[in-house]
Amino acid sequence: MPPGILDQQTLKLEISADGDLKVLGGVRAFLMSTSSFADLMDDFYLVLGERFVNARMYMGGRRAGLRTAPALASMFGIAPSDKAQLEKIFSDLDCSIGWGRYEFHLDYAAGKGIVLVHHSFLAEGALSKFTANGKISAIQARDSFPRCALLAGYLAGLCSFLLERDVDMQETECRALGHSACKFEILDHRIHVSSANQS
Numbered sequence: 001m002p003p004g005i006l007d008q009q010t011l012k013l014e015i016s017a018d019g020d021l022k023v024l025g026g027v028r029a030f031l032m033s034t035s036s037f038a039d040l041m042d043d044f045y046l047v048l049g050e051r052f053v054n055a056r057m058y059m060g061g062r063r064a065g066l067r068t069a070p071a072l073a074s075m076f077g078i079a080p081s082d083k084a085q086l087e088k089i090f091s092d093l094d095c096s097i098g099w100g101r102y103e104f105h106l107d108y109a110a111g112k113g114i115v116l117v118h119h120s121f122l123a124e125g126a127l128s129k130f131t132a133n134g135k136i137s138a139i140q141a142r143d144s145f146p147r148c149a150l151l152a153g154y155l156a157g158l159c160s161f162l163l164e165r166d167v168d169m170q171e172t173e174c175r176a177l178g179h180s181a182c183k184f185e186i187l188d189h190r191i192h193v194s195s196a197n198q199s
């Protein structure tokens with residue numbers, strides 16, 4: 001990667017007098033603790049059920065990944081054929097904004113592979129709890145189900161761009177279940193696609 005590609009301008013936080021927070025040259029963002037996001041997700045799971053919530057989070061994440069991958073390639077002037085540079089940009093940028101650190105293990109010839117995510121904000125947020133005075137308490141060892149459907153969809157979008165074909169991904173190991181990292185595998189079949197859209 002050329003030196004300085006992730007420079008201070010790229011990673012600069014801009015906060016207006018009205019309170020809008022912007023990153024990456026003007027993209028509107030907001031900050032929320034991982035534990036607060038996990039609490040919000042718990043409410044969704046309680047009311048709507050795990051299957052529905054995971055499907056919606058996956059599909060939303062996938063749309064975001066499909067938009068983000070070409071936008072970042074264009075922003076940094078990286079050719080779609082430069083897979084190593086793209087993998088590094090995707091990992092470095094998302095790590096810098098707290099999503100986790102990605103390790104891409106893709107077989108470009110076969111169109112298959114896995115992505116490992118270290119420190120997934122979804123998994124680690126589900127494991128951390130706050131005390132009444134707002135301080136973080138001890139991290140629990142494990143949760144009862146995988147937590148990273150949003151990240152699975154997002155990575156499916158990134159990998160679709162990298163592999164130049166539509167792919168889906170499934171989380172097969174999760175930090176929330178006691179694994180050292182979250183593992184996402186490229187599937188040979190589509191998931192979360194309505195029967196009207198299946199070929």
